Amino acid sequence: MPHIQRDPTTEVMPNFDSDLFHTVFQPLVTEEKTLEDIIADTKKAWEEGHKRKVEQWEQQVAEEQEASAQLGEEREREEEARRNAQEELDRLERAERDKKKPKLKAFVPQKLVTTTSIAQLPQYAVNKIRNLEVPEMWYFTKEGCEEGQLQDRTTSGLAMTLTQGEDGLVLIPAAAHKPSTKVIPDHRLSYRQKMIVKTGLLTAMTNEPGWLREVINTLAGLFLEMDNHPLQRETHGEEALVIYMAEVRREWHEQLKSTDDNVQPFDISAVNEECVQRIYSGILNSKQASVIARSVTKSP
16 A cells, blocks of 8 residues: 555545536536536545545554554663663672672681691692692692792782683683692602692592592592502502503593593593503513613623
8 A cells, every 4th residue: 555645634625616627527528427417426536535545544544653652662672671781781790899809707706726737739739620620749749839839929919811711711810820840740759649649639629519529539449449559569569550540540531521422431440450560561671671771781
């Protein structure tokens, strides 16, 4: 339906009885159609046409009013959504500011400090555990804690670095992202060192909610198995057990973190004796080769 530009209700029927229209209609007069008939038909045609135009106009006005009302409602919904989004953004910003505000816990009256001090782990090791990574066990030794704390102090508390978080890049203290230059790989630690610091490692994992209890228990089971392994009584046996623990712990953690659905992590507490003997044989062969090489060098 064509769009009507002007309100037809204001239109007035022309004066078809005037001399002007008589002059126009006179040539149309016949024996069957008198001038009065022609004027009457013209008036009737104009009234019918005018009635249709008024009906179309009223329909057009109603449709435009409805469209305008719908547009107004849509704009109100958009404005309400914008206000709600802004309010939520303001709420999140306030919550974020509140989180960053320093807070102090209330102390317990008459509660004494513990008799023994708890070793403070380096920020790098803490951050690794928090991100479900496993740092080198050296960080849990006395030397590692002292070196890590020294590095934490020498790294400015204001120094920050970018790292990838769950929601994109985030700023974290540089000390939490910087490994020690003096770190000793797991396979080069002594057996005694590993067995001393294992409790610190397991405790740190327990304190982070992301580590599953059964995962921590099976790692504790590995240390228990090593503590009772017969190779401890053999020459270079402890060296083999240290290397075995380092190898299986690295592979085990890689499988735990794998995103491949086909990878099924093994039970690290179930000792692979064939693997242990392979490592032990390799050490003995290496030692024997060194002895032979020295004797050849000394011979005239």
